Amino acid sequence: MPTPPAPSAKLLQLLPEAVVQTDALWQITYLNPAWHKLTGHSVEAALGRSLLEFVHPDDIGTMRSGMPVFRLRFAGADYRWVRLQLHPETDAAERVISRQGVLIEITEVTEQVLVEVRQRFLRLLETIDGVVWEAEIGVGNTFLSPQVERLFGYSVEEWRADPNFWRAHVHPDDLEQALVIDDAAYNATHSYAYEMSYRLIAKSGKVVWVRDLCRAVVEPGRPNRMIGLMIDVTQQKNTELELVRSENRYLLATRGSNDGIWYWNLRTDALHVSGRFHQIVGLGDCDHVHDGGWRFLEKLIDPEDRGRVQAAYRRHLAGNSPNFSVDFRAFHGAGRLVWVNWRGLAEF
Structure with missing residues (x-):
């Protein structure tokens, strides 16, 4: 036929x-x-x-x-x-x-049905603590959820009016690395997920740390596009930076102190000691972690004092003393004995 x-x-x-x-x-x-x-x-x-x-x-x-x-x-x-x-x-x-x-x-x-569906969709987006977005090369953002104004101060209309808005508001110190990742997604040959962290300048001038969870979408016959979720992680970043600053202050304090600082994890038996600790017993001047904490101390303490030292910290661990402090003789790296005071406080 x-x-x-x-x-x-x-x-x-x-x-x-x-x-x-x-x-x-x-x-x-x-x-x-x-x-x-x-x-x-x-x-x-x-x-x-x-x-x-x-x-x-x-x-x-x-x-x-x-x-x-x-x-x-x-x-x-x-x-x-x-x-x-x-x-x-x-x-x-x-x-x-x-x-x-x-x-x-x-x-x-x-x-009416579509309006109701759209409203439900927007209400769902409003429950997400971040900005849902979609972007396309040469066009910029084709979609942004309403949270963009709450997190960054810019309205959806302001953001979408300029295809280069995002690039213009990434912190200058983070822009180069962000563009490398962004351009790679625009020129990808296959779809893949990725994430990046950077600072964004809000409308108020405030610097907002952003964690961007993204996906490059590659489809035959059309320009690459990206979809993602921007999350405000400023508080987390500030906490991390404060921790780094605290650690730096701690290092400065221990270096300026005449005491040898130590931390002993009794679960893993890892003993962290400062460079000054090593100096006192003639073992150099670098911070170090001794994986076998008690083995290290046992070799360090004069045999005649070991029992007394063990009894002191065990009384403290048993809750029979608010802290422990014990004097003992230690073997110095130069081959002589030196008197040291060992004191500490257990953290349960």
């Missing part, structure tokens, strides 16, 4: 539904007359333009991701809900070369 012929272009011209065709980059390549009847835009004026120009800015990201329901700008600048299920045509290498579909207005039937 012979194969029936494909529908002719003349038939497409007669269809009452609007038929839309775009290339891989969303440029409109074909419209039938029903497009003008439905949208009010002339076919001639729309051909060659990007279909995304007619899509509501808030819906571009979801529409590009494959959502067939979105708002389309009709003549007169009003947006109406439509359904456009685009079917991609690919080449031998599975690269998209065109998309075709039928455009139907669904405003009257589903607008």
Whole structure:
């Protein structure tokens, strides 16, 4: 039986539904007359333009991701809900070369339902303690959740008005490394997840530490895009920095003190000693961790004093003394005995 012929272009011209065709980059390549009847835009004026120009800015990201329901700008600048299920045509290498579909207005039937779904979606986003975002090369952010204003002070509109907004507000000291990671995602050949930490300058001038959990999305026939979640980790970073400062102050204090500082983890038997501790017993001047804490001390303490030293710290560990302090003779690295005082406090 012979194969029936494909529908002719003349038939497409007669269809009452609007038929839309775009290339891989969303440029409109074909419209039938029903497009003008439905949208009010002339076919001639729309051909060659990007279909995304007619899509509501808030819906571009979801529409590009494959959502067939979105708002389309009709003549007169009003947006109406439509359904456009685009079917991609690919080449031998599975690269998209065109998309075709039928455009139907669904405003009257589903607008209230869609509004409710969208509101639920936005309320869900508001429960996330971070900024959900989507971005595309050359376009900038195509979606940002409302928390962006609470965390950084900038409105969604301010952020999306400039494709380079994010790059312009990353802290200068972090920008170079952030751009290396960002550019790698834009030029990736496969999808992958990644994360980065950097500082962002808020509208108030405050510096906000950000942990960005991202995913590069690579799809045939379209520019790479990224989706992610920005989390404010300023408090965590400040805590880490304060800990580093405290450790530095501790190091300065121990170096300026005449006492040898030590820390003994009785569970692992690791004994941490300062450089001054080693100096006192003639074993150098560097901090060190002795994996066998008691073995090290046993070799250090004069045999005649070992029992007395053990009894002192065991009484303390048993709760029979508020701390312990014991004098004993220690073997010095030079071969002589030196008297030292060993004192400490157990932490349970």
